[in-house]
Amino acid sequence: MPKPLSASVDSCACPLCGQPNQCAMEVGKANGQPVAKCWCVDVSFSPELLAKVPAAAQNKACICQACALKESHG
DSSP: OOOOOOOOOOTTBOTTTOSBOOOHHHHHHHHTOOOOOOGGGGOOOOHHHHHTSOGGGTTTSOOOHHHHHHHHTO
16 A cells, blocks of 8 residues: 655745745744744735645745735735
8 A cells, every 4th residue: 555645845935836935933943043033923814825825834834925925915
């Protein structure tokens, strides 16, 4: 019986476009630096935008600022 594929999720890449998401928390973890406040703290993500995130990446990778702004300007 074939093993299910486990997709590796890059927490530093936007799950929608694949570009760097500039998540301050992930950058801090990667560099071993204190976590800075991320740009996304002050942004509201619509349920429609969040629904576009693939299931494997939900709660594992941040949407980038460009995708968030594109959605809000629609």
